[in-house]
Amino acid sequence: MRESVVSLKNVSFQYEDQNRYALQNVNFDIYKGEWLAIVGHNGSGKSTTAKLLNGLQFPQQGEIMVCGIKLDEESIWEIRKKLGMVFQNPDNQFVGTTVQDDVAFGLENHGIPRDDMIFRVEDSLKKVKMDHFLNQEPHHLSGGQKQRVAIAGVLALRPSIIILDEATSMLDPKGRGEVLETVRALKEEKGLTVISITHDLEEAAKADRIIVMNQGEVYREGSPEEIFSMDDELVHLGLDIPFSIKMSNAFRAKGINLSKHYLSEEELVNELWTYHSKI
Amino acid sequence: MDISLQNIEYRYQANTPFERLAIKDVSIDIPTGTYVALIGHTGSGKSTVLQHLNALLLPTEGTVVIGNHEVKAKQKNKNLKQIRQKVGIVFQFPEHQLFEETVEKDIIFGPMNFGVSEREAKERARRALKQVGLTEEILEKSPFDLSGGQMRRVAIAGVLAMEPDCLVLDEPTAGLDPRGRKEIMDMFYSLHKERNLSTILVTHSMEDAAKYADQIVIMQQGRVVKQGTPLEIFSSVSELVDMGLDVPEVVRFQRSLEVKLGIKLGATYLSIEELSSAVAELLRGAPV
Numbered sequence: 201m202r203e204s205v206v207s208l209k210n211v212s213f214q215y216e217d218q219n220r221y222a223l224q225n226v227n228f229d230i231y232k233g234e235w236l237a238i239v240g241h242n243g244s245g246k247s248t249t250a251k252l253l254n255g256l257q258f259p260q261q262g263e264i265m266v267c268g269i270k271l272d273e274e275s276i277w278e279i280r281k282k283l284g285m286v287f288q289n290p291d292n293q294f295v296g297t298t299v300q301d302d303v304a305f306g307l308e309n310h311g312i313p314r315d316d317m318i319f320r321v322e323d324s325l326k327k328v329k330m331d332h333f334l335n336q337e338p339h340h341l342s343g344g345q346k347q348r349v350a351i352a353g354v355l356a357l358r359p360s361i362i363i364l365d366e367a368t369s370m371l372d373p374k375g376r377g378e379v380l381e382t383v384r385a386l387k388e389e390k391g392l393t394v395i396s397i398t399h400d401l402e403e404a405a406k407a408d409r410i411i412v413m414n415q416g417e418v419y420r421e422g423s424p425e426e427i428f429s430m431d432d433e434l435v436h437l438g439l440d441i442p443f444s445i446k447m448s449n450a451f452r453a454k455g456i457n458l459s460k461h462y463l464s465e466e467e468l469v470n471e472l473w474t475y476h477s478k479i
Numbered sequence: 480m481d482i483s484l485q486n487i488e489y490r491y492q493a494n495t496p497f498e499r500l501a502i503k504d505v506s507i508d509i510p511t512g513t514y515v516a517l518i519g520h521t522g523s524g525k526s527t528v529l530q531h532l533n534a535l536l537l538p539t540e541g542t543v544v545i546g547n548h549e550v551k552a553k554q555k556n557k558n559l560k561q562i563r564q565k566v567g568i569v570f571q572f573p574e575h576q577l578f579e580e581t582v583e584k585d586i587i588f589g590p591m592n593f594g595v596s597e598r599e600a601k602e603r604a605r606r607a608l609k610q611v612g613l614t615e616e617i618l619e620k621s622p623f624d625l626s627g628g629q630m631r632r633v634a635i636a637g638v639l640a641m642e643p644d645c646l647v648l649d650e651p652t653a654g655l656d657p658r659g660r661k662e663i664m665d666m667f668y669s670l671h672k673e674r675n676l677s678t679i680l681v682t683h684s685m686e687d688a689a690k691y692a693d694q695i696v697i698m699q700q701g702r703v704v705k706q707g708t709p710l711e712i713f714s715s716v717s718e719l720v721d722m723g724l725d726v727p728e729v730v731r732f733q734r735s736l737e738v739k740l741g742i743k744l745g746a747t748y749l750s751i752e753e754l755s756s757a758v759a760e761l762l763r764g765a766p767v
Contacts, residue, residue, distance in 0.1 A: 217624065241656045242628040288654070342521060369654045370572075372521050372683045373725055399656050440657035443728040443751075450755035456762055465732055473739045476762060 205361060205393055206230040206253065206283075211262035213248055222248040223259070224416045230361070235387060235394045237404035240413030241438030246397045249413070250365040253395070254285045267360065281310065284354030286367040290346035294338040299330060302338070303353045310357060324355040327389075328382050344375025348382055355386070361393040362386075369399060376400075401428075405442045405463045412437065429461050444468050480546040480565060480644035480677050482509040482532065487541035488552075489527050501527040502701040505541075509645075509694075514671055514678045516688035516709075519698035520723065525681050528698070532647050532679060533566035534559045546644065564593045567643030569651045573634035574627065582608075582625075583618040586637045593641070600640065607636035610670065612662060628659050635663070639670070645677040646670070664691065685727045689713060689749045697722070714747045729754050 206229065213223040223245045230236050240246045251257045252264060255276040264271040266279045287293050296302030300321050307317045325331040328348040338346060347367055354362060364383065368376040380403060387394050396407065404410050410427040412420040414437050420427060428434070428445050435441065444462045452458055456475065462468035484507045491499045502524040509515050517525050530536040531543050534550055543550040546565060550556050570576070579585035586607060587600035595603070605615060611632040617625070622633050635651065648667060652660040668691050671678045682688055688695050688709060695712045697705040699722060705712065712719070713730045720726070730747060733754055737743055744761070748754035 242659060243626050366654070374520070374723070399654075401657070435658075438656050438658035443732070446751055447729075447732060447755065450751045451759065454755055454759035456759055465728075465735060469732070469735050469739050472736060472758070472762070476740055479762065 202231040202234075204229040205232045205267055206395075207265045208249075208252075209262050209265075211252065211259045211264060213252060213257060213259045221416050223252070225262070226416075226418055228411060228418055228421065230393060230395060232360075232393055233387075233391050234408040235384075235396065235406075237407035237410045238395065238397045238413060239399070239401070239404050239410060239439060240419075244413040244438075245416040246413045247365060248416075250285065250363055250395075250397050253363060254283060255279060277310075281357050282359050283361040283363065284357055284359040285363045285365060286347065286350050286354060288366040288369055290343045290350065290370060291338075293350050294346055296338075298335050298337060299325065299341075299349050300334045302349055303356050306353050307356055320356045320358075321352075324352040325349070327355055327386060328352045342375060343371045344378040347371065347375065347379045351379070351382060351386075359392075361395065364394065364396040364398070366397055366399065368403070399439075401440050401442050412439070424463050425461055428463065481511050481544070482546075482645060482677050482679075483507070483542075483544040484528070484531065485542040485544065487528075487531060487538040487543060489531070489536055490539045493539050500701060502698075505698075505701075505703050507696055507703065507706070509677045509679065511677055512675045513694060514668075514680070514692050515694045515696060516692035517679060517681045517696050517698065518683070518685070518688055518724065523698040524701040525698055526649065527701075529568065529647055529649055529679070529681060532645070533563045533568055535568075560593070564641065565643055566645045566647060567638040567641050568647040569635055569638050569649060571649045571653060572631075573638070573651075574622075574630035577622040577630060577634055577637075580621060581619050582622050582633050585622055585633060586640050589637055589641050603640040603642065604636070607639040608633075610639055610666060611636045612666070628655060631655065631659075632663070643676070644674075645679070647679045647681075649681045650683065651680075667691075683725075685713075685725045685730075689727045689730075697724070709749055710747060713749065 208226050208228055211223055211226045212221055214221045238246045238249060252259055255271055267282050269275050269279060271279055294302055295305050303321045303325060304317055307320060322331060328351050330345060330348050330352060368379050371379065383394060386392055398404055405424045407424060410422060410424055411418055412427060428441055431441060442463065444465045448458050448462050448468055458471055462471065484505055487505050488503045489501045491501055505528060517528065519525050527536065531538060537550055537556060538552045540552045545562050548558055548562050577585055579588060583604055586604040590600040590603055591597060608615060613629065613632050622630055625633065646667065652663050655663065664687060670676065680692065692709055695707060695709055696703055713726055716726050716730060716734055727749060729749060729751055733744060733748060744757050748757060
């Protein structure tokens, strides 16, 4: 039985100046140790979901449970220790004047004793491979490095869940790779639960599970294989399908019978090799 | 509008202890109607090159020719305003530059600044909004009440309303969802064709470079290291990989398939359609 660490029950939310609900009657669970990708077009409600999970906004209806605690204004500080968030813009979330100050900032806010703080700052910077940059100023860092420092800031609070809110969308391909690899290694090492809100379908293809949001509702939930077999339906939702699936669709249209949907290029290449060796 | 960068060099804070060479000996020709993609790592000098295209930076060596205007190093340069009117730059995250009370005021600010009448500017604002896929109802709204995607489009409309002859696009779709990305890129491309513009796109997306550009220029450490058509550039995969750059997915796929099957297809294919046809033919025609 999978253990649910976050659970949304009938959650609805509306921004003050808007007449449409940003989220309407949303229900889902997030399970311990999984990598969950939440995808959807701009305005589908995925970023609002992230804000609700971290208590930046509170739902008008329904409730959110994080590690068995009901999320409200009372419990918010307790919950933010369990659930850390990395935002989109590397420049907007760097608050310290040096790398180590930046990581210490969150710890100070939580009143962690100094000795423990020093240890945690170095320890978490080591985990994201930024421990050689302790006294560097942010403008000397690349976007990917800044995001890794942001992750260290989150890690220092020792959360069990980490949310990436389009955390790689402003980075170049190299920075994107750095950040995702860092998070992937941490997930393995610490058994973190990762919630990634993303437009990057190639990244989502590597998740354990995907939730597709559309117009404030959960549209579909399933394994990458299940979600990407929706093909054109995804495109209608303003999304895209991974390259290997587009490629296999093109082969099928030309009369090459492939047995399934391929989420990786490697699988597809192997299948074509088998096909080739049979004729 | 023909654009030509001739052996340009740029040093930041020249003649100070903080002097730093950003680009050197950069020569790029962009004849009217050409779509050029500029690729390279962060810090390779792409942005510095961009800023020469409308004389935001003046070269410390060499000459920049923009239409009938010449900007030469070490000379007093006049008519920069005319150049800026002809060259529209869409910077990264252009929505950060929105500032007016209403969308309409924001869009007409640029054209009016260059002496276009208010009436004409408002007409242009309507046309530009339509081009970027927004409706007129938005004109009276505050740009800050819009969604991120809408703000991006309004900011782009502000550049289009200048009716430039040359479009310079610095990662114009970063952060948009896949549909938004495609809509905006297709819009720029049809505008490029319709108005016979000169277009320069700075991008990390090899997919976009392969799909839209006539010419690709690769920069590394402040220099141009390679120029050519997408087919020429993407035919030498290993060279790009050595530079730490990506290749389009379809090219990468073709290479891994060739290695696995131990064969070589006759050409490099830049679209899924072309590659799947070639492979299907191979699989059908393979000897028993």
